[in-house]
Each structure stands twice: as structure tokens, then as C-alpha cells.
Amino acid sequence: MSEPLPLVASEVWKKFDGVTAVSGVSLELGEGETVALVGPSGCGKSSLLRMIAGLDGVDGGKIRLQGVSVDDGQSRVMPEDRSIGIVFQEHALFGHLTVAQNVGFGLRAQSRSARRARVAEMLALIELPEFSDRYPHELSGGERQRVALARALAPGPTVMLFDEPFASLDQNLRVQLREQVAQVLDSTNTPALFVTHDPREALALGDRIAVMRAGQIEQVGVPEEIYRHPLTMFVASFMDEANFLSITKDGSGWSTVLGAVDQSSEGHFVAMVRPNDVAFVSDDSGDAKIQRCDYAGSHWLLRVRLRTGDEVVVLAEPDSRATVGDRGNLGLRPGAKQVVVRQS
Structure with a gap:
């Protein structure tokens, strides 16, 4: 029997104040795979991510992690019990804690020696080993986001979720950081769902791309398929200039x-x-x-x-x-x- 997929969302629905934000979306994430969820602002991609994370509940459908239901509209597993790492646009580091303390925050159940070793491993992974004693205000925006990534990865999550993590960074830094994130995800074989409104970012990061529009996924495929063989005018024009x-x-x-x-x-x-x-x-x-x-x-x-x-x-x-x-x-x-x- 094959192993269950890290993430399966089946016919997921969500409404806010009577307005449908996510409309019957189904999406799968394979082992070690990065799926880029791309679409314009307000299309429902962040709402879908928040339901997967457990920050919001589904109104219909089901979400499973490693084959286990975490939300079916009736029974819901809380975020802290889902083995999910999240990196948002806001770095959300604890300003009163050092880099090492931030990275080790989710490892408090481990022994001091195990925690210290894991923190050192994560800082080496993001190429900031000498920054352990610094505080967030002493870091650049890109460095803070790398620390946020290390903190999310440190507990060994089943799935990583990224919600527009580079949106506040300048273009050159965005390119540099997304390359580093891709390398880290590859080296740890961590499956990831990456939400972005930038089609170039989706093409660069995604093993597969899901294009979302008005609460629904319009097309899913590998980057070349999405770019060269779009199914609709919307997908074609959203991904790049098209005649x-x-x-x-x-x-x-x-x-x-x-x-x-x-x-x-x-x-x-x-x-x-x-x-x-x-x-x-x-x-x-x-x-x-x-x-x-x-x-x-x-x-x-x-x-x-x-x-x-x-x-x-x-x-x-x-x-x-x-x-x-x-x-x-x-x-x-x-x-x-x-x-x-x-x-x-």
C-alpha cells in the first residue's frame, strides 16, 4: 500500500459574512513537493492556506495531513497539533529573544543539548551560523525571513506553508531569498505549499503550480504546462503577456x-x-x-x-x-x- 500524501484538501469551502472565499477547492501535495498557489489578490489563496494551517475552520469538505483528517467541518485539530510550519509575510519573530532562542522556540520539549544541536543545524542550513546571539532588530529583512524559515523548520513539520513571504522585500533580495528557500526545502525534502501573487515566483519555485481565481482553482500543472499550454484566457494572461x-x-x-x-x-x-x-x-x-x-x-x-x-x-x-x-x-x-x- 502506498504511503498517504502529506496534504490532501478535498472539496473545501469557506464563507466570510455570507461571501464565498473558497469554493469547492481540491488540492494535493506530494512527498518532497513544492506546489505554488498563485492568483490575484482576493482570489482565496490565503484563505485556503489558513484552513490548512488550522487558523480558520472549513465550512465544507475535508483536509487531511498524512492521511489523517484534521478538519471536516465537524471535527477540527488545532494548529499547534497539526505538525505544520508557517512563514508569513510579516516575520513575526520575538523581538526580546535572540536568533537562537527564536529558532529553538518550538523545541522547548527537547533537552537543552538536543535543542542546542538542532538550532545550530538550522542556522547552518540558512547560512547564518554566526548570528545566534543577535536580536531581530539587528537583522535585515531578508535575514529575519531566513530566521523565520529556520524556526518553522526546526520541529520537523509534515508540511511547510508560505504566505507571500517575500512580498515586503525588494526584487533582488526576493530572487536571492527564494533560491535559498528552494535549496533548504530540497535539502530537507520538506513538502511545501507556497502562496504568491507573483507568477514569476510561482514558475521559479513550484514543482507544480495551481492557478486560483475567484475562490476556485482554474488549472494545476507543471510550470511549463501552465505557461505554454494554459486552458483559459485568464491563466494565459495572468502568467505572462499573451496575444x-x-x-x-x-x-x-x-x-x-x-x-x-x-x-x-x-x-x-x-x-x-x-x-x-x-x-x-x-x-x-x-x-x-x-x-x-x-x-x-x-x-x-x-x-x-x-x-x-x-x-x-x-x-x-x-x-x-x-x-x-x-x-x-x-x-x-x-x-x-x-x-x-x-x-x-
Whole structure:
């Protein structure tokens, strides 16, 4: 018989003052796996995390940890008895305790020698071994968040939960810290649910990504699947810039202004293509005209209008000589495909 999964949420519901925050969500977390739960503010992702943590109870459905029910709407295990580690956006360290005392706070049932050894192990893991006697006010924001991670990991939780832990940090520090967090989770083989509103963060951290919208999970898959093969317009545009093109049918099949698409039936569908999958080729008699050029350092984003009225965003090389008003033709780059997605 296979081992039970670290986390299974089944058809979970939650309402606040009559307003549905989480609507029948099901989600699984495998051993050693990191799932990034991503979506816009107010979509219910933090509400789901709080129910998994035990901070709020479910109104319906069930949550199981290692196969054991911890909340089914009738019987609920309290947070302190769930073997879960949590890291929030606010570092929530105890200001009157040293770094070592903060990290060892959840180890008070252990002997002094065992506690000291575990604290030293955790501080080495987050690469702050020399910071044991410092206080939180003596640390940078990134250092405080690493200490919060060590404190959450110290008791050896079944599952780690992260709720927007890097939101208050600047971009460079966010990238550095998420790499360190990923390394720590890998080295400890700790399963983790990582809540974020940043799609780049989700792509970088998640073994799988769950995209949430209006209280429901719209798609779950590995990062490449979510990015390259979204199921809906919402998922496609939330994860990154996307072009959506009308699909028409003629005697030879279904197509857009960029060529043929694979579509089996009529319905509310459009074709999606990423800007880096489209090429602009200069031609004075071409059907496309550049309306705007936005420089992004590593590339240009060309906003191009076709004679059909369709507008397409094209990613061009940083040394591109294209300018507003240039005419040309659009085509798919070698190997690129248009993906049919549901309108949403």
C-alpha cells in the first residue's frame, strides 16, 4: 500500500459574512513537493492556506495531513497539533529573544543539548551560523525571513506553508531569498505549499503550480504546462503577456491571422500565442504596422496592428531597429504553436 500524501484538501469551502472565499477547492501535495498557489489578490489563496494551517475552520469538505483528517467541518485539530510550519509575510519573530532562542522556540520539549544541536543545524542550513546571539532588530529583512524559515523548520513539520513571504522585500533580495528557500526545502525534502501573487515566483519555485481565481482553482500543472499550454484566457494572461486571436473556419479548417490552429469543435475559444513566439519581418507592403515600441532592456516589445484590426505584441531582440510606423508581416517563429484556450 502506498504511503498517504502529506496534504490532501478535498472539496473545501469557506464563507466570510455570507461571501464565498473558497469554493469547492481540491488540492494535493506530494512527498518532497513544492506546489505554488498563485492568483490575484482576493482570489482565496490565503484563505485556503489558513484552513490548512488550522487558523480558520472549513465550512465544507475535508483536509487531511498524512492521511489523517484534521478538519471536516465537524471535527477540527488545532494548529499547534497539526505538525505544520508557517512563514508569513510579516516575520513575526520575538523581538526580546535572540536568533537562537527564536529558532529553538518550538523545541522547548527537547533537552537543552538536543535543542542546542538542532538550532545550530538550522542556522547552518540558512547560512547564518554566526548570528545566534543577535536580536531581530539587528537583522535585515531578508535575514529575519531566513530566521523565520529556520524556526518553522526546526520541529520537523509534515508540511511547510508560505504566505507571500517575500512580498515586503525588494526584487533582488526576493530572487536571492527564494533560491535559498528552494535549496533548504530540497535539502530537507520538506513538502511545501507556497502562496504568491507573483507568477514569476510561482514558475521559479513550484514543482507544480495551481492557478486560483475567484475562490476556485482554474488549472494545476507543471510550470511549463501552465505557461505554454494554459486552458483559459485568464491563466494565459495572468502568467505572462499573451496575444489572443480570433479563430475562423473555412474550407481548409480552423485558423487565425497567424495560420492554422488545432481545434476540434465550435465554441467560446480563441488562440493564444506568447510574444516571444511571434516574429515581425519588415516589408513596406506588409499587412502589419508597428504602433508602439517599449524597451525592456533584454528585449523590445513591439505593439503591432494588422489590417484586420487585430493587435499583436511581438518580442524583438534588444538590437532591433524597428520603429513606430514601420510596416511588415507577422509569422510564428520556428517550432512555435498557437494554443487554443477557453474564453474567460
